[in-house]
Amino acid sequence: SGFAPAHSSAPASSALRMSSLSGSNSPYRRIPTMMPEEPQPEVDPRRRNPDEQPPAAPVRMPVIDTEGGQMDVISRLLKDRILLLGQGVDDEVANVLVAQLLYLANEDPEADITLYINSPGGSVSAGMAIYDTMQYVPCDVSTVCFGMAASMGAFLLGAGAKGKRRALPNSRIMIHQPLGGAQGQAADIEIQAKEILFIREVLNT
Known part of the structure; x- marks a missing residue:
């Protein structure tokens, strides 16, 4: 009567520890348990890899209050005949710049247009569409490099009117x-x- 029964079970805490060792990467055999499965920690869907940094939030376009209401800064610069090429050159970017050039040329064929360039370059065909439009419009297009004008960006920088091509002191220009x-x-x-x-x-x- 002083002996413990041979079929006595292990304490609950021991069963929990053994159950926790029965993961997919464990060499121990999985044992039955009455405890529910431990939930896996949730992972941000943007970070499938925990070591991966979350994507940066998009940069919002500044909005300016005017007498007629709010206006984004690109549209406000357009009113002053200032255009911006601040990304790689592709068909979509070219279509927007061509439309802006044609609009300003139709609004005032005599006043200059200023094109600021900070671009790593891009498509030759898209860049040539911008170049041809710059030569086609009757008004002079002045070009200014800030940051970097590389590849097709440098080509468009040189497409400005003679004597109206400028580069800021710390800008970089590269052509190949x-x-x-x-x-x-x-x-x-x-x-x-x-x-x-x-x-x-x-x-x-």
């Missing part, structure tokens, strides 16, 4: 030959090579 690649049959590669050489000649002239 056209970049591209080709694949396919020999004839396809030859055509692409001729095309990129043609683009280089166009940019150089």
Whole structure:
């Protein structure tokens, strides 16, 4: 009667500890338990990797109060015939700049337009659309580099009217030959090579 029964169970705390060792990465065999599964910690859906930094919040466009109501700063600068190229050059950016150039040229064909450039460059075709419009409008387009004008950004900086191309003291300007690649049959590669050489000649002239 002084002996403990052979079938006595382990304390609840021991069962909990054993249950916690039965994870997928544990070498111990999973044992039955009456305790509910421990919930996994929630992870921010923006951070699937806990070590990954959350994405930065988008920069909000400043809004200015005017007599007619609120106006974003880009539209306010447009009223003073000031345009801004502050990102890479692609078709969407080119369409906006071309529309602004045409609008200002139609509003006053004699007054200058000032284009501020801080761009790493981008698409040749999109950049050439901006360049052609700058040469097409009757008013002079003055260009100013701040920050960086690289690749197509530098090309557009040089597209300003003669004597009206400027760069701020700490800005950087970089230009290079056209970049591209080709694949396919020999004839396809030859055509692409001729095309990129043609683009280089166009940019150089």
